[in-house]
Amino acid sequence: MRRAVYPGSFDPLTNGHLDIIKRAAIIVDELIVAVVCNPSKSPLFSLEERRQILCECLKNVPGVRVGCFEGLLVDYMRAQQANIIVKGLRAVSDFEVEFQMALMNRALASEIDTIFLMTSAKHAFLSSSAVKEVFKLGGKVSDMVPQSVERHLLDKFGYDKANC
Numbered sequence: 001m002r003r004a005v006y007p008g009s010f011d012p013l014t015n016g017h018l019d020i021i022k023r024a025a026i027i028v029d030e031l032i033v034a035v036v037c038n039p040s041k042s043p044l045f046s047l048e049e050r051r052q053i054l055c056e057c058l059k060n061v062p063g064v065r066v067g068c069f070e071g072l073l074v075d076y077m078r079a080q081q082a083n084i085i086v087k088g089l090r091a092v093s094d095f096e097v098e099f100q101m102a103l104m105n106r107a108l109a110s111e112i113d114t115i116f117l118m119t120s121a122k123h124a125f126l127s128s129s130a131v132k133e134v135f136k137l138g139g140k141v142s143d144m145v146p147q148s149v150e151r152h153l154l155d156k157f158g159y160d161k162a163n164c
C-alpha cells in the first residue's frame with residue numbers, strides 16, 4: 001500500500017494545490033492532505049476552517065482524505081503509516097527550501113522519502129499569500145482558487161472591503 005502525505009498550511013487552498021493533489025492521488029494508493037497547525041504562525045483561516053475547506057473541495061476526489069497535525073511531519077507520517085511525502089515545486093526558489101526540508105526529514109526518518117511534482121505551467125505564479133493579497137486589494141481570484149475558497153475569502157474580507 002503506497003500511502004502518502006501532502007502537508008501544507010493551505011491558507012488557503014489554491015488551484016495549484018488542487019492540481020498537485022489530483023495528480024498525486026493517481027500515483028499513490030491513498031493520499032492524506034494534512035494541514036499543519038503551527039502555533040508560531042497566525043494564519044488567516046483557523047485550522048478548522050482550513051480543514052473544512054479541504055474537505056469541501058476534495059470530497060469527490062477518490063483516494064484522498066484530509067488530516068491535520070501539530071509537531072514533526074515525520075511523527076505524523078509514522079502515526080499514519082505513510083512513507084511518502086508529496087510536495088509541489090514551482091520555481092528554483094521552492095527547490096532550495098524543499099531540498100533542505102527533504103534532507104532534514106530523511107535524516108529524521110530514513111524510511112520516509114519525498115517526491116516532487118512540478119506545478120502545471122498555468123499555476124506556476126500561484127501562492128496562497130499572493131491570492132490573499134490580490135483578494136484583499138480587490139483583485140479577481142476566481143481563476144486561482146476553488147469557488148468555496150472564494151466564498152470563505154468573501155466571508156473574511158467582504159465587510160472590511162465594503163467599508164474602506
Ligand code: PNS
Nearest residue numbers: 007008009010036071072073074101104
Ligand atoms: O504550505 P507550507 O507552509 O509551505 O508547508 C510547510 C510544511 C507544513 C510542509 C512544513 O513547515 C512542515 O513540514 N512542518 C512540520 C514541522 C516539521 O516537521 N519540521 C521539520 C522539517 S524541516
